[in-house]
Each structure stands twice: as C-alpha cells, then as structure tokens.
Amino acid sequence: MNTNRFLIADETLYPSGLDKIEWVRRNMALLNLIEESFRIEQPFKGLRIALSVHLEAKTAYLCKVLQAGGAEMHVTGSNPLSTQDDVAAALVHEGMSVFAVHGASPDVYEKCLMRVLESEPDIIIDDGADLVTLIHTKLPHLIPKIIGGCEETTTGIHRLLAMEKDGTLRFPMFSVNDAQCKHLFDNRYGTGQSVFDGIDRTTNLIVAGKTVVVAGYGWCGRGVAMRAKGLGARVIVTEIDPIKAIEAVMDGFTVMPMSEAAKVGDVFITVTGMCDVITEAHMRSMKNGVLLSNAGHFDVEIDVAGLKKIAVETRQMKPNITGYRLDNGNWLYLLAEGRLVNLASGDGHPAEIMDMSFAIQALCARELAVNRPKEARVYAVPDAIDAFVANEKLKSIGAAVDVLTEKQKEYANSWKV
Numbered sequence: 001m002n003t004n005r006f007l008i009a010d011e012t013l014y015p016s017g018l019d020k021i022e023w024v025r026r027n028m029a030l031l032n033l034i035e036e037s038f039r040i041e042q043p044f045k046g047l048r049i050a051l052s053v054h055l056e057a058k059t060a061y062l063c064k065v066l067q068a069g070g071a072e073m074h075v076t077g078s079n080p081l082s083t084q085d086d087v088a089a090a091l092v093h094e095g096m097s098v099f100a101v102h103g104a105s106p107d108v109y110e111k112c113l114m115r116v117l118e119s120e121p122d123i124i125i126d127d128g129a130d131l132v133t134l135i136h137t138k139l140p141h142l143i144p145k146i147i148g149g150c151e152e153t154t155t156g157i158h159r160l161l162a163m164e165k166d167g168t169l170r171f172p173m174f175s176v177n178d179a180q181c182k183h184l185f186d187n188r189y190g191t192g193q194s195v196f197d198g199i200d201r202t203t204n205l206i207v208a209g210k211t212v213v214v215a216g217y218g219w220c221g222r223g224v225a226m227r228a229k230g231l232g233a234r235v236i237v238t239e240i241d242p243i244k245a246i247e248a249v250m251d252g253f254t255v256m257p258m259s260e261a262a263k264v265g266d267v268f269i270t271v272t273g274m275c276d277v278i279t280e281a282h283m284r285s286m287k288n289g290v291l292l293s294n295a296g297h298f299d300v301e302i303d304v305a306g307l308k309k310i311a312v313e314t315r316q317m318k319p320n321i322t323g324y325r326l327d328n329g330n331w332l333y334l335l336a337e338g339r340l341v342n343l344a345s346g347d348g349h350p351a352e353i354m355d356m357s358f359a360i361q362a363l364c365a366r367e368l369a370v371n372r373p374k375e376a377r378v379y380a381v382p383d384a385i386d387a388f389v390a391n392e393k394l395k396s397i398g399a400a401v402d403v404l405t406e407k408q409k410e411y412a413n414s415w416k417v
Helices: 011-025 029-041 057-068 085-093 106-117 130-138 140-145 154-165 180-203 219-230 242-250 280-284 304-310 351-371 383-396 406-413
Strands: 048-052 072-076 097-099 123-126 148-151 173-175 211-215 234-238 267-270 290-294 311-318 321-326 331-335 378-380
Touching: 011 057, 011 085, 011 351, 029 057, 029 351, 029 383, 048 057, 048 106, 048 130, 057 072, 057 085, 057 351, 072 085, 072 106, 085 097, 097 106, 106 130, 123 130, 123 351, 130 140, 130 148, 130 154, 148 154, 148 351, 154 173, 154 378, 173 351, 180 219, 180 267, 180 290, 180 331, 180 351, 180 383, 211 219, 219 234, 219 267, 280 304, 304 311, 304 321, 304 331, 351 383
Parallel strands: 048 072, 048 123, 072 097, 123 148, 148 173, 173 378, 211 234, 211 267, 267 290, 290 331
Antiparallel strands: 311 321, 321 331
C-alpha cells in the first residue's frame, strides 16, 4: 500500500470503520438516491475534491457518494477530537487519500490539511473554512485551478463573508450552512440532540433538575435550549442580540447576562462562535461542580487558558473531563478540552439529520462541477436544491405536502398585482 497517500493512526482498523459507514448508509436515504444518480452521471470525473469535515461515519459516506460520482477524494478532519481512526482507515481501504489522526496536535492537524491540499484540488468542501484560509494565506498558487467550494458551518460562513467583504475571496463558495434544509434542521435538531448525547456519554449525569445555561440563541442555541427543557432542566439563555433574547423569553426561557448566569448555572453550553464567552471572572463566581462545555466550532468560547491560570489543582477525572480546583475550593469540570462536546464525546449529529446537510453538500458540489460559477463570492444554495432535499426527505419518511386545487391556484393568482 502506498503510504504517501495517507497519514492515519492504524490502517488495520478499517473493518469496524466499514461497519459504521454501512450503518449510516442504511439510514441516509437522500444520499442513497444521490449516490445512484452520481454513479450514472459521473459529474466529478477527472476532478479532485479536498474535504475537511468532522471525520466520522456520516462524513465518510458523503466521501463515498462523491467518489461514486467520479471524484478523486483527498480527505481530512476539521477537528482532531472528532476524527475516528477506524473510519479514516476504512476510507483508505476504499482507495481514498486520507490524512487525519484522532487527538492530533495543532502542528499535525495543520500538516494533515496541507497534505490534502498537496493534491491541487478542483473543489473544496470545508467545515470552518480552514482549507480555504490556508489556500488564500499559504498556497495561493492553487487558486487558478480551483472551481469553487462548499462551506458547512456558521463559523466558516462568517470567515468567508469577511473575505468577500474585504475583496480577498478568490473563488466561488456555496453557503451550505445557510440553506433552509441545513440550518433549520442540522443546527437546531442535530446540534440540540448531539450536544446532550455527548454530555451524557461523557459525564453519565442527569440533566433533569439542573440549571442549564445556553450561551447564544441562534439556530444551534435554540436547539440546545429546546432539548435541555425537554430533558427537565431549568434553562437560562445569554444573548447579545435583543431580538433573539426576546424570542428566547417568549419561548419560555430565562434571559440574563453571563455575569449573572455564572452564579446559578450547573451546566454551561456555549454556541456562539465568539471568543471569551465564559471568562476567568465568570468562572470565579461559579458553583462547585459546574460542567463547562462548548458546542461552537472553535475552542475559543471558554477561556481555557484563564481557567488553567486560576486553578490551584488540575486532575483528569475520566476521558474528556478535566477537573480544575480553584482557590475557593470549588471544582469546575471542563468537557472535551473546550472543543466540540457533541463530536468529541460521541458520533455527532444523527444520521437522518446529516442526510439532509450532506445531500446539500453533494448537490452543491455537483453544481460547481457542472455549471462552474465564475464570480468569486459567497453563493446562496439554489432554491431548487432546498426543495429537492425537502421533498425527497418527506418521501423517505412516508410523508407528503398537500396540493393546491385548481380553485386555490386561481385564488392565489388573484393576489398578484
């Protein structure tokens, strides 16, 4: 086997990785349909795709769907703690170039990103805009060959829009995150469930009866707050946007600044995309036994460096839980090193939800390969893709929308000016 095409933990782990991929394949009906279509159409024949997304089974199946469409796949993860080594080995076994290791250091993580980009890709599929950022800052010679790319998450879109605004974005990118069938479902129901899957698997503690503080009331924050309430928690929301804050109030949640919430919370979950959401000052006022977790893309929302500075004792309590004792005697417990708790401590979002998000990724990649937009800007996902995904998802679960009668159509047309 040519080891120049991969950097993984252990290539012999592939059997369990293949089992995981087969399980999600059985539960991702939209990607099944797209895979069949791509196999016939071959939209990516002769093209290389560089992909950086959380490397677990659902992502692996997306890679296989793109490969079925003729793509030469070069794959890495978007977070070292979410990489599953057996899944990485399975993709190598399936003939892909894979550079990803669970728990990689920052240097090794960047090395893996760079190795993927050595392929001189035609299309980029990104989660957090790490590949796009590296291309623009360190590998600009790749830009003329790149057709464009797709971005999966809110944080990445923020980075891309900033590049577009200052005129530095050099190729087209589809805002997959902003598709209705992505953020309305993946961000709300996917993040909402997977955050508590990760916390429960990590801590084996009950949520009911606790006070859960959710920082941020975007689509992810809405989902986390909704699931916390459903599990029996008292929920506090912190938010800087007054419109989102009043929405949280009307959804039945208590809203207050973090400086006040820090004193009463039992479990803290940050989902803002912003740095220093929970600071040293906040942590000094927290109760004994508090759980600190982050569900935003980057590990900047909890001031981990500040926590280490004020701790007089540090102890690894169990995998993915680090205890910090402060000088007042209180223990604070940081989950997953302040990184994505839902992915570091589990399999991430449910397969049926990611079926919709990854269907959009696959179809936007096809749009790039076939129609090749020329303008270097952030493109919205075409409405036709959203509609296709919604309709096919309804079919797959045995549901359907109602249909207007001729009289109703005539009445609707009468509204037009």
